[in-house]
Amino acid sequence: MTTATTRRPAGPPLAVPDYEVVVIGAGFGGIGTGIKLKEAGIHDFVILEQADDIGGTWRDNTYPGVAVDVSSFTYSFSFEMNPDWSRAYAPGIELKAYADHCVDKYGLRPHIRLNTKMVSGEFDAVNHLWRGTTADGEVITSRYVVGAPGVLTQPKLPDIPGVADFAGDTLHTARWDHSVDLDGKRVAVIGTGATSVQLVPSIADRVKSLAVYQRTPIWVAPKPDLGIPAPMRRLFRDVPGAQKSMRAATSTLTEAFMTLGIVHNRQLPLLVKGIEALCTAHLRRQVRDPELRAKLTPHYGFGCKRPTFSNEYFRTFTRPHVELVTDGIERITETGIVTRDGRHREIDVLVLATGFKVFEKGNTPAHPIHGLDGRELGDWWDENRYQAYQGTTVPGFPNLFFISGPYGFTGGSYFQLIENQARHFLRCLKEARRTGATWVEVKPEAHQRYFDYVQRRQPSTVFYSNNCAASNSYYFDRHGDSPILRPSSAVEAWWDSRTFALSDYEFKRPDAGVRRVRSVRSVEGVGA
Structure with a gap:
């Protein structure tokens, strides 16, 4: 009624x-x-x-x-x-x-x-x-x-000539097809945003070769990602206020960064500069090669893009079968990707980590x-x-x-x-x-x-x-x-x-x- x-x-x-x-x-x-x-x-x-x-x-x-x-x-x-x-x-x-x-x-x-x-x-x-x-x-x-x-x-598809012509498997990260087997395959990932930062380290062990095509490097901070042991989970279930206290702490930290660092950046620029220094040190620890490190270093301030965290992303590019490609993409063919330097890399699987509208x-x-x-x-x-x-x-x-x-x-x-x-x-x-x-x-x-x-x-x-x-x-x-x-x-x-x-x-x-x-x-x- x-x-x-x-x-x-x-x-x-x-x-x-x-x-x-x-x-x-x-x-x-x-x-x-x-x-x-x-x-x-x-x-x-x-x-x-x-x-x-x-x-x-x-x-x-x-x-x-x-x-x-x-x-x-x-x-x-x-x-x-x-x-x-x-x-x-x-x-x-x-x-x-x-x-x-x-x-x-x-x-x-x-x-x-x-x-x-x-x-x-x-x-x-x-x-x-x-x-x-x-x-x-x-x-x-x-x-x-x-x-x-x-x-x-x-999902946002890249505006790249020939993207529909690729004859192998094409996946967008927002519509992942789990029937496609990446094991032992030559894989290309287009995009280096927050999704790619999670994806790339997760598939690196499975593939024969991995080429990651970067238009713009991304700031990556260390990720304090710890497992939550069973005793702590029991504490959250059984002790009134325990999880509320944890939520209050994490929310306060997040809010301090977002409000002070992002919203009031002009008044407090040193906060974001400090985060950038943390990210730079994180990159330096994981990537010793100065040429590769330079390619992975952004030329814009932290916070301009979605904040991103990972303990494995940078390190993945130091592996011999993983390549960071920074030459622009000219076109995609039936068998691979041609960059503006004229090189054609043949691949089996094309992954589009190109974000959203x-x-x-x-x-x-x-x-x-x-x-x-x-x-x-x-x-x-x-x-x-x-x-x-x-x-x-x-x-x-x-x-x-x-x-x-x-x-x-x-x-x-x-x-x-x-x-x-x-x-x-x-x-x-x-x-x-x-x-x-x-x-x-x-x-x-x-x-x-x-x-x-x-x-x-x-x-x-x-x-x-x-x-x-x-x-x-x-x-x-x-x-x-x-x-x-x-x-x-x-x-x-x-x-x-x-x-x-x-x-x-x-x-x-x-x-x-x-x-x-x-x-x-x-x-x-x-x-x-």
Whole structure:
């Protein structure tokens, strides 16, 4: 049984949507939103997932060596800490298991529809609801939409001539095919970002030869990745506050680096310089050859790209069957790769560690979204720069909220972002319910105030004061902005999610007033 808001008899009733809330994406963003909806007593929602399983990034990324690069204690929900991580930086398979655990413990399975891909969304301004169309042509309506498709979801293929012509096996790290045997093969890896840093040491022992094609070197810090012994895991399970204390410690360290080093880089440049010195010493210890070491040394500041940690990556290049190739790629042939110096290296397997589409048209948003007056969100962002109030909402798109919108992420842990944005949305939804509103839209002046605040803060970040133009980082969009990171502390983002002024939003009721009516719509497994 669900409650719907309609007009008084003086006017026609508003259409009753299929759901009060549609959540798009069943990664951790969608999972966290679903948990918080149920916690708030809101059960009329569905989570739509285009794939055949939940887990998002940790479902899709199963390449050898995949693991978190933020401490496991921090990289988890604050309300559902896992005492059974095997390592300080858990392998990807444990993150997927954690996602399944959260879904099952909080009873989300009945709310999840798999193999349901949204291909368009349109706001109905007459009925104050969203109409979403799936790839199968089904139309699903809801009062509110929460976009939680994740950030690192759409693999980015390299723009290299002949990449489709290679006759051997081609793998993208985000779509790893475990049926392809690397043992004894000649393997090429294109890309040296955070994924490659994990992958390369993990496959080096198996292959006959390994050529790693580097466009831009990457800063790599030592990784304090220790196994967590059984007695400590028992301590986390049995002693109240033990794991909370560990989480507080790791979160504080992460926050100190991200806030002081990244956000306030201009004011405190020595912190990042100290990290660069640590990375340089790490490289020097592992690579004695000065020529190879020079090739592996970045010419931009630490933090311009995703922070990366490894105890094995640099050392791997000192092995006789592993080659670091820094000559640009001219083309890919049926049998190998030709570099600009004219050399052709024959290979059996081509691995694309070329990352993801992030803030670019066609990926953010993941499908066309039409708001008021026919405005399409992807076009609007592309023309006017990526921006969203508190990383969550955009004027002209009522009842639409994002988990990972522009300038929402503080950089410490994605789970902090999820909890903050879900809290923001729920404050708005509860206020709408309290006032009988069916239309919630951020006011243009509030949206502009937040964007102005971001722009004032940006020049102090590492992105604008550390030669980041040379980094080829996905942090930057075509406008030269860095919309992935909110230039503030996690504490500030947490506080704002609790205290932002509800007057920054316009709450509209149906024109002729409201009355409460009951809908007897029954959907199997949903809304009970």
